[in-house]
Structures are given as C-alpha cells and as structure tokens.
Amino acid sequence: MAGEEGPELSRLYQDFESEHLIPLWTQLGDLMPMTPRPAAVAHVWRWSTLYPLARRAGELVPVGRGGERRAIALANPGLPGRPYASPTLWAAIQYLGPKETAPEHRHSQNAFRFVLEGEGVWTVVDGDPVRMSRGDFLLTPGWRFHGHHNETDRPMAWLDGLDIPFSHYTDAGFFEFGADRVTDYATPNLSRSERLWAHPGLRPLSGLRDTASSPIAAYRWEHTDAALTEQLLLEDEGQPATVEQGHAAVRYVNPTTGGDVMPTLRAEFHRLREGTEIPARREVGSSVFQVFEGRGEVVLDGTVHRLCQGDLFVVPSWVSWSLRAEERFDLFRFSDAPIMERLRFDRVHFEGERR
Amino acid sequence: MAGEEGPELSRLYQDFESEHLIPLWTQLGDLMPMTPRPAAVAHVWRWSTLYPLARRAGELVPVGRGGERRAIALANPGLPGRPYASPTLWAAIQYLGPKETAPEHRHSQNAFRFVLEGEGVWTVVDGDPVRMSRGDFLLTPGWRFHGHHNETDRPMAWLDGLDIPFSHYTDAGFFEFGADRVTDYATPNLSRSERLWAHPGLRPLSGLRDTASSPIAAYRWEHTDAALTEQLLLEDEGQPATVEQGHAAVRYVNPTTGGDVMPTLRAEFHRLREGTEIPARREVGSSVFQVFEGRGEVVLDGTVHRLCQGDLFVVPSWVSWSLRAEERFDLFRFSDAPIMERLRFDRVHFEGERR
Amino acid sequence: MAGEEGPELSRLYQDFESEHLIPLWTQLGDLMPMTPRPAAVAHVWRWSTLYPLARRAGELVPVGRGGERRAIALANPGLPGRPYASPTLWAAIQYLGPKETAPEHRHSQNAFRFVLEGEGVWTVVDGDPVRMSRGDFLLTPGWRFHGHHNETDRPMAWLDGLDIPFSHYTDAGFFEFGADRVTDYATPNLSRSERLWAHPGLRPLSGLRDTASSPIAAYRWEHTDAALTEQLLLEDEGQPATVEQGHAAVRYVNPTTGGDVMPTLRAEFHRLREGTEIPARREVGSSVFQVFEGRGEVVLDGTVHRLCQGDLFVVPSWVSWSLRAEERFDLFRFSDAPIMERLRFDRVHFEGERR
C-alpha cells in the first residue's frame, strides 16, 4: 500500500480529509506498534534541583483561591508542553510556606501525598485533619474536599501524585471549590480515619460497606518501616517474606477489599538491602519512583542513573528498568497499574525470559 | 496568582522549563475543569458519504500485509490529525472487495465488528471461521489472531470498533503478524464458539473458568431482534421490560460473568418505537452510535441532526444527547463505559435533575 | 485416653452431662473422621416403582392448602425417618392430577423442577406462568410465590429438587401461604422471564443489577439438547468442547453472573455417547441424578446398578461413582456443590490419582 500516490488516490485522501476520515493503512505502525512505543521518556529529576526551585516559588508565588496549590509538576521531556510525568500520572512537588493555607476544593481526580521530609502541615480531608510527617503516605480519593495548612514557621514540601493526565485525556474530571480556609484547624496526631480504621485485621462494624477507595487517610511511616524491617528479618531467618532476595516491599491497600488504595493509582514502598540488584523488567503502564533514603542506581533502558535521597524518576510503559542498592535503599513507588489490571492490559517481561 | 510577571518570576518559569517542570497554578482551569470539557466534538458522519468513499478506496487501495486492513476511521473534528472518534474509541468503515482476504494478525487492542448490510465475509478468529451478516455483532478480543475473507463477488463493508486511541495513549498495545492467508477458509453458518456457547443460560462444563472477554464470537441479529421485539411486546402487556417507555435495549454480554463483552468496550442495541423521545442526558465517557434501521433525530448539545440508515455519530464525554424516533428506530451503540465504571469515573446526569 | 474409667472419671463425666458438656476425646473419630463418613448411603430408586406409587397417591390424597403439594420424597435409607435424599438435598416426585391446582406459597428454600415426561402443567412464579414440558428445567428461587395447575385431563409427574434438609438443619427457613388458586391461569408457550432473559449473550438494560438467583424461570429442553448435540459434533471434528472424551455436559447458570442458578443448588445435564465410561471419582458434597433417556450403569462405591429412563440415584459425599453408557445416555444431575464451593469445602479425587 506504500509507494506513489496517483492523482485519484490523492483525490481520495483529500475527500477523506474533508469528510473527517483518516485511513488506517497509512498510520498502522504508529497506531499499533509491535510493543508499546511511548512518547514519554525515562527521566530523572534531582531533589537538589527541585527543592530550591520550589523554595523560590514559595517566595514569589502566593498560594490561594484560583491557582489553588503551589505545585510544580514533573513534565516529561517526551510530552512537551504538558505537565505530565507520563500519559496517566501527575507528579508534583507541592510547597507550603510558614503559616500558609491552601484552600479547600474537591475533584474527581484521585490524589495522594508522600512526605520525603518535614512536618507541621495538616491536610484536612472531608473535615478530618490529617498530620503530614516524614515517610507518611496520605490519601485524598476522588471527590473529597481537601485543603492544607502549615502550622509552623518553616516551609514544607512533599510529593503529590494524581491521575490528572488520565482523567484529562478521558474527559472524566469534575472540580468544585470549597472553603477558602480549611474547615478544621485542629492538629491531632492521628486523623479520625486512622483511629477508626488503622488497626491490623480489624474492621469497624460501622464500616461494613466496601468502598472504592481506602478509608485510611494516612499510612504512617512507623508501620511501613516496621513491615519492611520484619520482611528482611524473616528473610534472614530463612522464611518466605520478601518479593525476591534482598528486596522487601509492601503495597498500600484498601482494608475493605485488600486491593489498591484508589481505583487508578497503586502505591508501594520498596527496600533493598545494600548490594542488592533486582533484575531488569518491562511492564505495561508507567511508574514514578522517589528515593526516600539511601543511595543506589536505576538502569533505564540501558542507561545508568545514580540516585540520592529525594530524586525522582519516571518509567514509561515497557521501558526496561532495574535497581541496584549501594547502601540500604528505600524507594516510594506509584503507578497506573490498577488501570492496566482492571482493563486487562497488564503484562510484564523479565529480561532473559522468552517473551 | 494572575497578573504581571516580574523578572524574578519570569526567571523562575524559565528555570522550571529547563528543568522539565511546569507549575500547576498557570494551568489549573484547563487541566481540571469544573465539568469535562472534551476537545472531541459531537459529530455526525453520513453513510451516504462514507460508503462511496469506501468503495473508491476498494478500487484504489489493495488490502494486504503491511496496511493490513482497508479501514477508514472516523476522525473527530476536535482531534485534528488523529483517526479517533473520541479519545478512547476507534470507529471505522472496513471494506473488503470480492474474493479479497485481509491477512491474519493479532493485537492487544480489543475489537468488534457490527454489520449494517451485506453478507459473504467470514472473519477467522483464532482459527474459528465466523460468518458476518447483516445485524450481527462480532468480537475479536485482544490478542486473538484474526483475518477476513470475502467469498463472494460483491464487496462488503462494516463498522469496526476498537480501543486503539485508549491503548495508544496509555502505551498498552502489542501487535503481531500472523498468516498472510486466513488459516481456515471454511464457511460454516455458525462458528464453533457459538455452537459451544450461544445457548441461553447454559454453560459448557469444559468452560467453567471465567474469561476476561466473551467466548461468543458472534451475536446474531435474529437473537437481538427477538429480544427487542419481546421487550416491546411485554411493555404492551403492561410488564416491566423496557428501559424507559417505548425504548427497548439489550447489552451484549460475556456469558461467563454477565458483564461487558470486553474489558474496555460496551456494546448495546437500542430500539425506539415510532414517536418515542428519550430525555436528554450527559454521561462521563464517549459513545458512537450507528443507525441500523429507521429514521429519527439526535439532539447533541442542543443541535438537532436528522438520521438515516447507516449514519454514525459520536457523543463525547458529558455532551448532552437525546433521541427521537420518526419511525421504528434501531441503533447500535458502543462506548468506553467499562473503562469509566471499572475506574469509578462513571457519572450520569439527566437534564431537569439537580446535579 | 481410652481404657477403664475410674470412679472419679465417671463422676466427672456425670458432672459434664448435668452441666450440658461433652468431652471431645471420647467422640473424636466420629466427629472428625479421616475422610467424610456419611450416614446417608448410595441408593437407587426405580421410576417403575415410583410412578405407580405417585399415581396411587393421586387417587387417594387430595392436593390443597395445608399439605400444599402431592410430593413424595426420596428418603435415604441411611437417614431413617427423614425425607431427605442426602443431608442437604430434597428430591421428590410431585404428581398433579387432571385439572388440579397446587395452591400458591413461598419459602426461603430454593426449588427447581425437572420434567422427565408429560406436559400440560404450568407453574406460576411470582405471577409469571411457566409451561412445564418434557426435558425442561424450571426454577423457583427462594421467597417467590408459586403454585401449579394442570390444564389437561391427564396427570403429570416431575422431579422437585430443594435445599430443604440443609435449611432445616441450619434453621434458615421461612414460609408464607399465598393465594389458594394460582394468580394467573394463562398458558403461554414462554414465560415472561424467558422472553426477557433467554436470549444468548443478551442482557436487557432493564436488568443490569445482578441477582442471587437466575432470572430465567425455564431452561427449555430444545436448548439443552442442542448444546449437547453440538458438543459431541465438535468433538467429532476434533475440537475441544466436551468435559472428557464422549461426555458432553452443560451447567444451568444465572445469566447475570455466569454462576449457579441458585445459591445452594447446582444443576447440570450430562450426555454420554454409547459405550462411554467415565472414570470413578469422589467429591465432597452430595448429588442426585435422574436418567432422562437411554440405558447404562452407575457404579457406586463398587456396586454396579443398571439404570433405565426415570431411575434416580443419590451419591452421598465422598462416595465413589462412575458411569457407563450402554446406549446414548442422558442424565440430569443436581447437587449441593455451591454450598461446598462457597464455603471452600470442595474437593474431588479421581481414582488412580494419589490423594
């Protein structure tokens, strides 16, 4: 079907165009490649660059109604002009200055926060004040009102993850403004959601209806750290506990179902022992990682990147990735895996295996 | 946050750009509108225009390995340059000339065919020859080899529906070439899949494992027509059977689960009695309709379009639509509703109701 | 713990008894045998005996309010005094004389009818008249009002299956009287439920909510026979279709889920080619079979029983059974398998395999 176009074919193509039609045969390879060929590229953002830029934004840009959040999005170099880490994932550094408040709003987009460092901010989710501290993973599932306020005289920055690119592309998003101030300035150590739900294996009888998203607003670092520590100790004792040798990992889950915390987003925490290398793999769907602690390397489609605390990288669909830990290496990861799995597009390929 | 940018802010924005960062606050309204604001627009394509163009393509463009299919895609005027009916849906007229064969291939994209008119083509799905005739709805779920061949000396055209735009955007697609000729040129009246599976309420003991997609390769017109006819007769008898007064409808389903035929695509057939009007509604997610028989109108965001047999129209997300039947009005519909429902983005709003 | 009881121990056992206590150690083997040791025994009932007894009952015993049904239950010889085919299953011959009506009632027990021979009776289920004819399988899920009436001047008999023993044992049953006459004496060929639901792979849009039991009131013989015929033809063509060589089988299912027709009862139809033997197996849970047509043998824990049309046999839990067809051999089967599977007690063992 390639080759010279005669005049009749040219005319046909013009007629197609004027009638809002496009032939498949001229586009097939692009539309339906042999394996995913993402426009998004693997990329690393350095915390040492990001944080000072966020601080400068803190000095120059007010936070308030309209702009809503002082959030600076990782913009994949392969998706020019778009504030997207990948076609499905939004990842941003949000920065809140001393005593600032980010006003309340709600949207159908699902959101979480992961806290690399700092403390002193509370996020208020449907009226429930949730403390944000180092290592915590916090949820704002779709259509819950939420705002943030900083109680201290130090700024605080954290990672925001959302499904904005996905819901923008699929035209699925709704948005609504809420109160200009947060609805509750209390600063409890634990949110009400945790007091009700964060007891292992225990479900309140007042909460027997399964929910699409997790009712736990905050997954605390002390629990995550304990779970990972125990996995490695069990491995030391010769017991099955880790995903692979030297690699402990937990998934954050919805206690009403045992499944992902939100319908579109998966979140996990990984810990590699010093010296551990995990073999290269490709997966359908994209992920963003942030180094929480330690140093190591990621190999992204053959290119080695050294990583330090706070560094972020994105792995687009079907890009090969592997990790190596120079010292104990703790990484937070989030991805669009629930989308791929629920729609049955998930695939994984470990290098060295036959496809 | 609006207003003049000072030089420092300009410099910050430049630094953002060079570090592959984009601030949220300058983009929020676009990214997260109050309600979905699709780039795709409502649009009608006329069968009387489409079919002659397809025939001209049949004369000028060979079908074969490489281009694979003589398929002409509806290209939404709001998504310029892209052969997409909507951000998630592909809809194309496929045309196969007398005695032609479209070679075998497979892909992770899910596909179906709906036959407006004609007969004499068999599609061969993983080795099972499936007759294609007027009114039939035929499945090619992801990763099944399939090719088509026309046994007659008349051309045949039909509607292809796929999730190509969705899997392209999310980088989820794999593709593999198969045999250049179809693997079985038999022309049975019923496919093996139908002989095994298309018995109402009966499941073969050899097929007790649930499958992600329906094992039925063809949903025959005679069954669809009978189901709709009975719904209207039951309504005449005062029995609950129709969706709303004068409006009979069936969903094509996977008999192993009772759910949608494929993980990303919903397909339905609707019949309106003469004179029936169904009230306007907005839904999250997009749909494509094809008039199978009869005449009527669709109102798309306030604009009335008269429709005849074969006409197609697309309803982007949250665009208001309603139907009116001038005579008995039969419409095939497909949509991305399973995506929206599985990811919990589904919403519907009936006009006149409070949101 | 065995051996002589001293006086102190005797006193202890007396004290246990007076305080409503029983020690485990004296009962363990009985309570918790190595493999199921059912009190129920394998047994065959002959149609040639059953039917004349039913006819005599038809002459001597009226049908009407109070006794409700002229049903004669298979009483397992191992469960003396109880009208139970097995601890979970009720199986009875119901007999309705010319022009008789069995009054309406409802109960939480799930029920079905299977028609060995005859026609002319309609069962009215929540107001929907359902024709009963040879080979049909008919549902009365829990808590639906139902009555029967015979329109002809010939009697008719059929098999009733229910979960009466199970719900009696677990104290789960409710009962309510309805109208003394059936609420609708119409005699349509198809019930409304079939007209709405019995179209292969098609689901009415008015019925999108999944139901615990199948909405199809009658599974017609013509469909069952066609499905089995096709499986054997496909096997002849070298295609996978039968459960095992020479053995075609279908399960009656709920089209809203693809699962069993009712929460406690599984129903299937099996066809063996002439000469086919299926290997011996043991299963947790009990079954009742009725020969619909043809002749053959069943081997029950090593004892061979020859079987003719209409003969019934029960297979208690973990009793070994196998079948041999002397000629084409059609059998209806029902069981408590959904109970065992939903509670995860299901196990199967094929003889010759290691346990």
Next chain:
Amino acid sequence: MAGEEGPELSRLYQDFESEHLIPLWTQLGDLMPMTPRPAAVAHVWRWSTLYPLARRAGELVPVGRGGERRAIALANPGLPGRPYASPTLWAAIQYLGPKETAPEHRHSQNAFRFVLEGEGVWTVVDGDPVRMSRGDFLLTPGWRFHGHHNETDRPMAWLDGLDIPFSHYTDAGFFEFGADRVTDYATPNLSRSERLWAHPGLRPLSGLRDTASSPIAAYRWEHTDAALTEQLLLEDEGQPATVEQGHAAVRYVNPTTGGDVMPTLRAEFHRLREGTEIPARREVGSSVFQVFEGRGEVVLDGTVHRLCQGDLFVVPSWVSWSLRAEERFDLFRFSDAPIMERLRFDRVHFEGERR
C-alpha cells in the same frame, strides 16, 4: 389432607416406607415452618462451673495422640447427645496442663481460639509458633497442621470455636495426624504471620494472591482494645464510629479481602458502655458469646440472664436477643454468619419493626 387414614392410604404409606419414600404432606409444618424453629435452645454456661470441671479433667485425663485435645464442648440442651453449641457451631473449653503438649494434626474444619485469661501457651500453626495471651484471637483455618504446648508450670484454658457440627452434618471433613510433638518449641512474642501481615493497610508484595482464610494467625488484644477505645472516644467527639449509641464493635477480617477470617466463621468483639442497652433482634444463623470483662445481662427470647466474666451463651437462629451493660461490658462473639450470607439465607429483624 389430615384426618382418618383409610386402609388403602395405610397401605400406600406402608409401600412408601418399604420403598424409602416419605410424603411431604404429612411433614410440611415441621420441615418448612413459618419462621425458623430451632431444636437448639438458648442457653448460658457459667465460667465458674466450666473452669473447675476443666481443671478436674486436667487431673484425670491425659492429653495425647488419639483423643488429641482436652476440649470440653458446650452441648446444647436442645440437641441431646451431641457436643454442639448449635447445629453449625462447636464451642469448647480447652485445657492444657503445665508443660503439656497437644500433638499436631490437621482437619478441614476451621478453628479459632479466644483467650479469656492466662498465658504461656504457644500454638504452632503450619510450623509458625503463635503466642496465646489474654484477649487474643487466634486462627487455625482448615487443613493447617497445628499443635499446642504449655511452657509454664501453670495450666491454661481457652475457648475453641469450630465449624465441626456443620462439616459433620454436610460430610465435608477430612482429618490427618501430624507430629506427636509440636514442630517448633520456640516461644516468640509475635508469630511470623503477624510480622508479615499485621501492619495496618500494608500488604506484602510476596502475598498478593487472595486467600480463603486470613493469613494473620493472631489478632492481639492490644489492637482490639485500642480500636474499641477509639470508637467510643470518637463517639464522645460526636463522630460516626460506633454501630449504635454506646456500642463499639470490630469484626476480625482477612486482610487480603476485607471479609470474614474464615469461610464459615465470623468473629467479632463488642464493647458496651456502662448502662447501654441494645435493642432486641432476631437473626438467621446462630452465635456464641463469651463475656470477656464486665457485667451485664442478656435477654434471650424474653428471659433475662445476668452475666459475669467468662460466661458463655448461645443464641440459636431467630431467637430474640438483646444486651444490657451494668458496667463496661466486653464480649467476644462468633457465629455462622458467613454461611448464611454466602448462601443468601441471612435475614435480621429488629423488634418493633414490621417484618
């Protein structure tokens, strides 16, 4: 159908009997009552009676292979001769003397232990030693090897709950002897199962496959107590948290699904504030309660019973029950609710409501 039997009818009934048939019409009211009419009766057993009897058994009856366990079952007075608390539930006091070992075995019956008082025993479940201490709830799901050993020189007694009556009745049980001694005499504070699984909202990546029963071997009192305490504090703060005013409650769940810990058994812990009365209700299915702490009353079908620590009572199906707390009142409850719900026999009726 009642009244005098003529000679012909007598002969018919004799023929029924000799052919292993029983008519429905003579038995209907018994078999299918209007509401459940359990043979089991409501009954209270006193800890002050039970415990001394268990101690005497400890002196007189050895524990070891054959008898397997020194367990004394609550035998419902309405089910004479059977060691059953209800038709579905087994409840027993198990007593283990100083330094004793109960040998390992496994069975398909599901089991748990609840510890009213004491400590110093470890139960070893599939090789994982699990500490037993006051207030803990411990699981032995079906087909896991388990044995117990007492490390101390004091005896210990606890409550065992199983589905023995149910699996005996339905002939679903398998049993296998294991080691005569437990396979691991280690006495860790936490079992490996807890170290891997008992972190709130965190799922190990090595455990992504859902399991029929909970992988958590021990639900510790400190978590149960904290969850209940928080519910009452939240209620004090005006927040929704308790089931009803003054009544905090948690269900023990399987973290892989959010559902019941085992397929046949539900377990919950309830705390009533001093003075709280919960309204009378009837439920399908049976329950056993044990008072963990505090004093109060239960009203069982109108009869008031005062309760102290350790007292147990059984509520058969559809027996009305209500509770009143004289002081803070803590109760452990287990039931067959998963059986009723999975088979769709569950119903509840609150007194004062119309049925």
